[in-house]
Amino acid sequence: xxxxxxxxxxxxxxxxxxxxxxxxxxxxxxxxxxxxxxxxxxxxxxxxxxxxxxxxxxxxxxxxxxxxxxxxxxxxxxxxxxxxxxxxxxxxxxxxxxxxxxxxxxxxxxxxxxxxxxxxxxxxxxxxxxxxxxxxxxxxxxxxxxxxxxxxxxxxxxxxxxxxxxxxxxxxxxxxxxxxxxxxxxxxxxxxxxxxxxxxxxxxxxxx
Amino acid sequence: xxxxxxxxxxxxxxxxxxxxxxxxxxxxxxxxxxxxxxxxxxxxxxxxxxxxxxxxxxxxxxxxxxxxxxxxxxxxxxxxxxxxxxxxxxxxxxxxxxxxxxxxxxxxxxxxxxxxxxxxxxxxxxxxxxxxxxxxxxxxxxxxxxxxxxxxxxxxxxxxxxxxxxxxxxxxxxxxxxxxxxxxxxxxxxxxxxxxxxxxxxxxxxxx
Numbered sequence: 001x002x003x004x005x006x007x008x009x010x011x012x013x014x015x016x017x018x019x020x021x022x023x024x025x026x027x028x029x030x031x032x033x034x035x036x037x038x039x040x041x042x043x044x045x046x047x048x049x050x051x052x053x054x055x056x057x058x059x060x061x062x063x064x065x066x067x068x069x070x071x072x073x074x075x076x077x078x079x080x081x082x083x084x085x086x087x088x089x090x091x092x093x094x095x096x097x098x099x100x101x102x103x104x105x106x107x108x109x110x111x112x113x114x115x116x117x118x119x120x121x122x123x124x125x126x127x128x129x130x131x132x133x134x135x136x137x138x139x140x141x142x143x144x145x146x147x148x149x150x151x152x153x154x155x156x157x158x159x160x161x162x163x164x165x166x167x168x169x170x171x172x173x174x175x176x177x178x179x180x181x182x183x184x185x186x187x188x189x190x191x192x193x194x195x196x197x198x199x200x201x202x203x204x205x206x207x208x
Numbered sequence: 209x210x211x212x213x214x215x216x217x218x219x220x221x222x223x224x225x226x227x228x229x230x231x232x233x234x235x236x237x238x239x240x241x242x243x244x245x246x247x248x249x250x251x252x253x254x255x256x257x258x259x260x261x262x263x264x265x266x267x268x269x270x271x272x273x274x275x276x277x278x279x280x281x282x283x284x285x286x287x288x289x290x291x292x293x294x295x296x297x298x299x300x301x302x303x304x305x306x307x308x309x310x311x312x313x314x315x316x317x318x319x320x321x322x323x324x325x326x327x328x329x330x331x332x333x334x335x336x337x338x339x340x341x342x343x344x345x346x347x348x349x350x351x352x353x354x355x356x357x358x359x360x361x362x363x364x365x366x367x368x369x370x371x372x373x374x375x376x377x378x379x380x381x382x383x384x385x386x387x388x389x390x391x392x393x394x395x396x397x398x399x400x401x402x403x404x405x406x407x408x409x410x411x412x413x414x415x416x
Contacts, residue, residue: 099367100367115369115386115387117383118379118382118383118409118410119382119386119403119410120410137408138405138408138410139386139403139405139410141386142386159307159308159367159368159369159370160367160368160369161323161367161368161369161371161372161373162367163369164369164372165369171326174326174327175325175326178323178327178347178349178350179323195327195347197346197347200345200346201326202326202327202328202346202347
């Protein structure tokens with residue numbers, strides 16, 4: 001099995017909630033490093049990454065689909081045409097590893113969903129993608145669970161903190177500096193980020 | 209296998225970071241409800257809960273150890289005397305379920321560690337507890353990994369968002385209202401808490 005892994009990706013002005021810590025250029029490079037980590041994890045798990053971008057974007061090593069629709073529109077245009085098992089995975093999951101992606105794609109249910117922090121959806125694996133449609137934003141995990149159930153599809157909720165941890169806010173960088181092993185952690189360290197501890201709580205600070 | 213599950217528990221004035229949402233009495237009842245959820249999960253996974261309290265506390269159904277030491281001191285007094293496999297699990301993990309606890313206690317390594325949010329440690333399973341000592345607070349996950357490795361013990365890092373999600377801050381309640389199925393979720397709902405969505409981000413609000 002070598003299912004496509006659709007990875008929605010925003011190359012321009014990404015991760016605006018990290019603006020207090022990273023410049024616009026650094027945010028772009030950081031998002032690109034996280035994407036590399038996700039690509040590496042899905043490739044190791046024998047999936048074929050396909051970037052889904054709303055802006056022109058060149059990639060040397062993976063297929064890119066350019067669309068002018070939003071996240072839901074672009075994925076919902078692709079799914080009805082998809083014939084075999086398909087993974088959708090977000091680009092801001094730098095803790096993704098082979099084992100966690102394998103747990104998703106080796107589900108014994110029709111659909112596997114990985115919830116993100118705060119009610120979001122970080123990954124969806126669909127054995128029959130044409131029977132599903134996505135509905136991101138808000139409490140999308142609950143919406144996706146209902147969409148699957150309404151379509152008569154059995155659902156596996158995959159219990160992984162590595163795939164649950166999307167990097168959006170400054171305090172999320174703590175998780176990356178503790179648990180990351182790939183390019184995005186290396187990039188943060190290159191920029192001078194280190195763990196700090198204040199009154200027993202762990203944060204990050206930039207040393208230079 | 210029926211290992212003891214040591215559960216450190218603070219019955220008085222718990223969860224102070226939830227003070228903006230819950231009164232002192234509500235925080236005590238909420239902490240007690242979370243403890244019930246953790247006890248139910250470890251019992252279902254065939255562990256025997258033992259509460260480790262620094263204050264007098266009566267329980268009808270489980271063993272209670274009262275200590276005047278702090279968290280580290282009390283656990284480090286118990287571990288050298290423990291002869292068989294032992295689980296240590298925090299009381300503020302209301303998403304704990306049988307499957308996630310089983311993944312911890314069925315590790316093929318000497319030690320299984322479940323990282324908490326922000327570098328903490330939410331559960332530790334020790335096949336030979338006398339060879340380990342705990343060092344909570346700060347980035348305790350990294351400390352515990354090193355303590356195990358320094359003692360020549362192999363380490364399994366268990367990838368579970370259900371056990372990763374400790375409830376400390378107001379926004380953590382979102383996770384409980386989305387993924388909880390036990391007494392603490394029911395208690396929050398009884399108090400009138402519901403999910404709210406503002407600009408695509410999910411939060412909680414108290415309706416009454």
